[in-house]
Structures are given as C-alpha cells and as structure tokens.
Amino acid sequence: MQHxxxxxxxxxxxxxxxxxxxxxxxxxxxxxLMMAVLLTLGFAxxxxxxxxxxxxxxxxxxxGHMLTDSTAxxxxxxxxxxxxxPPSPRHSFGFGRAEALAAFxxxxxxxxxxxxxVYEAVQRFSAPPQVAGEAVFVVALIGMTVNILVAWxxxxxxxxVNTRAALVHVLGDLLGSVAALAAGxxxxxxxxxxxxxxxxxxxSMLILRSTLAVLKEAYHFLxxxxxxxxxxxxxxxxxxAVAGVQSVHDLHVWEMTPGQPALIGHVEIGxxxxxxxxxxxxxxxxxxxxxxxxxxxxxxxxxxxDDR
Numbered sequence: 001m002q003h004x005x006x007x008x009x010x011x012x013x014x015x016x017x018x019x020x021x022x023x024x025x026x027x028x029x030x031x032x033l034m035m036a037v038l039l040t041l042g043f044a045x046x047x048x049x050x051x052x053x054x055x056x057x058x059x060x061x062x063x064g065h066m067l068t069d070s071t072a073x074x075x076x077x078x079x080x081x082x083x084x085x086p087p088s089p090r091h092s093f094g095f096g097r098a099e100a101l102a103a104f105x106x107x108x109x110x111x112x113x114x115x116x117x118v119y120e121a122v123q124r125f126s127a128p129p130q131v132a133g134e135a136v137f138v139v140a141l142i143g144m145t146v147n148i149l150v151a152w153x154x155x156x157x158x159x160x161v162n163t164r165a166a167l168v169h170v171l172g173d174l175l176g177s178v179a180a181l182a183a184g185x186x187x188x189x190x191x192x193x194x195x196x197x198x199x200x201x202x203x204s205m206l207i208l209r210s211t212l213a214v215l216k217e218a219y220h221f222l223x224x225x226x227x228x229x230x231x232x233x234x235x236x237x238x239x240x241a242v243a244g245v246q247s248v249h250d251l252h253v254w255e256m257t258p259g260q261p262a263l264i265g266h267v268e269i270g271x272x273x274x275x276x277x278x279x280x281x282x283x284x285x286x287x288x289x290x291x292x293x294x295x296x297x298x299x300x301x302x303x304x305x306d307d308r
Contacts (some may be wrong), residue, residue: 033077033166036150040170041070043146050139066143069166069173072106076166097257100221107215110168110207117204121197128193137184144177168214172207179203224254227261230290235263238285244269244278246302253292262294268302275299 044066076099147170154167179199186195226232232253239248251265263286269278279297286292 032153033073036153036166036170037070037073037077039146039150039153040066040073040173043143044070047139047143050135053135066173069170072109073166073170075102075106078102097222100218103214104218104222106166107168107211107218110172110211111215113172114204114208114211117200121200121204124197124200125194128196134184134188136180137188140177140180140184144174144181147171147174147177168207168210171210172203175203175206176200221255226253227255230261230292235286235290235292238289239265239267239282242278242281242285244274244281246270256294260294261290261292262296263292264296266298266300268300270301272299272301 047066150170151167151174154170179202180196183196183199186192220228230253232251235253236248236251239245239251246268248268249266251263253261253263256262267278267282269275278299282297283293283295286295
C-alpha cells in the first residue's frame with residue numbers, strides 16, 4: 001500500500017469531534033485601526049506645526065506623544081494582520097499571539113513615555129516655561145475632539161487585547177488634551193504656569209494604571225497562564241469526578257489564541273475499552289462547565305504509572 005505524506009492543511013484540519021475554533025484570529029476589522037492611525041498621525045503633524053508657531057513646548061511635546069501613539073497603532077495594525085495568517089508547518093498554533101506581543105510592546109513603550117512625562121514635569125516645576133495659553137487652549141480642544149473620535153473607533157473592537165493596548169495610548173492622549181485644555185484656561189486667565197506640569201503628573205498616574213493592567217494581561221497570555229475565566233483547581237476536580245476516571249495528572253490549561261482555552265493532561269481509567277465513553281463525558285463536561293473544547297487527553301491504566 002502506498003502512503004502519501006500529509007499536507008499542512010490536513011494536519012491543521014479539525015474534523016468532526018475536534019475543537020470548533022480555528023488557529024487564526026478572525027472577526028477583526030483592520031479599517032478600525034487604519035482610521036485611528038491616519039487620524040492620530042495627521043493631528044500630530046498639525047499639533048507640531050501649531051506648537052512651533054506658538055512657541056509652546058507643551059504642544060510640541062504632545063505632538064511627540066501623538067506620534068508615538070500613531071506608531072503604536074501602526075504596530076497594532078501590523079500585529080492584527082499577522083494574527084489573521086493561518087497555521088504553517090513552522091507555526092502549527094497559528095499567529096494569534098502576535099496581538100498579545102504587540103500589546104506587551106505597546107505597554108512597555110507607554111511606561112517609558114510616562115516616565116519621560118514625569119521627568120519633564122519635574123524639570124518644569126523648578127523653571128516653568130512661558131506658554132501661550134490661548135493657542136494651547138484652541139489646539140488642545142481640537143486634539144480632544146480627535147482623540148474622542150479615535151477612542152470611539154477603537155472601542156468598537158473590545159475582544160482584542162492588542163486593540164485595548166492601543167486604546168490606552170489614545171486615552172492617554174485624550175487625558176493629555178483635557179489637561180492641556182485646563183492648563184490653557186488657567187494660564188490664560190491667571191498666568192500660573194506650574195499648572196501645566198502639575199496636570200501632566202496627574203494624567204501620567206492615570207495612564208500608568210491602565211498601562212499596568214494591559215501589561216499584566218498581555219504578560220499572562222504570553223506566559224501561557226490559565227485563562228482568567230477558568231478555575232484550574234476546579235477543572236481538575238471536575239475531571240476526577242467524571243464517571244470512569246480514577247485520577248488526573250500532568251494537567252495544563254492555557255489560551256492558544258485570545259478567548260480560546262485549551263487543555264492537555266493524562267487521565268487514569270480502569271480499562272482502555274472504556275476510554276471512548278469516558279472521553280465523551282469529559283468533553284461534554286469541560287465544554288458545559290468551563291467553556292473548553294480544545295482538549296488533548298492521554299488515557300492511562302494505573303499499572304502504567306506504577307511501573308514508572
């Protein structure tokens with residue numbers, strides 16, 4: 001009998017009884033991120049020109065902030081494109097982790113940016129620069145409008161940690177625009193320049209909180225942590241309670257792609273002939289109680305472990 005080598009498509013295929021999901025990120029709309037990139041990058045240029053014309057370091061710095069954000073959004077867009085690629089012979093799980101990797105990088109970049117803002121604020125406390133309050137107010141008002149629009153566009157994709165990381169950048173810009181707007185009003189009417197660095201530190205602390213949350217989520221996913229909505233100990237207990245199962249060991253639960261948990265482990269049973277029926281009961285329980293349908297379990301007899 002002649003045997004043919006299996007194709008990559010057949011090796012990655014899911015047949016009847018296998019997990020329902022595919023190893024590829026679907027349902028993402030690249031136009032959402034593309035629109036956000038164009039709006040953010042376009043206004044960064046406008047703000048830089050306005051800051052130079054008004055001799056406002058605050059506006060020029062915010063333009064640099066928005067340029068950083070547009071770069072982060074472009075990285076998120078690239079990661080989204082990569083995540084849509086199907087599995088390959090070199091990447092059998094697909095490229096779904098590209099989104100989490102981009103989110104992790106974006107969060108790290110945001111930490112650096114927050115540190116820079118705080119450093120600049122400290123410098124300005126000792127020697128507050130003169131700022132054209134009226135120009136700052138007008139440009140900040142426009143910037144706030146643009147950031148609200150971009151944030152609304154990004155908020156339409158709530159399932160991607162990558163998009164949420166990009167949204168943190170935009171919300172940071174939005175808070176920065178609000179702070180610049182308030183600073184412009186105070187400076188215009190009172191001439192009190194320290195309000196600018198004071199509000200910058202306040203906004204930085206708000207951004208830091210959101211950034212750490214995204215960083216923690218992306219890190220947990222990249223380190224193949226147990227999904228937040230899955231109780232690992234309860235999964236083990238429920239497996240051991242299935243009729244025909246004597247014990248469970250070498251159990252692992254993680255997310256192959258965001259929102260798609262997977263499970264592998266070893267299950268001890270009394271007789272190997274019982275395994276098909278036991279496996280069906282396990283599959284039904286895991287899907288119903290824990291939402292896990294990507295399951296790989298190895299049946300073993302107690303004597304197999306006793307010989308080890």
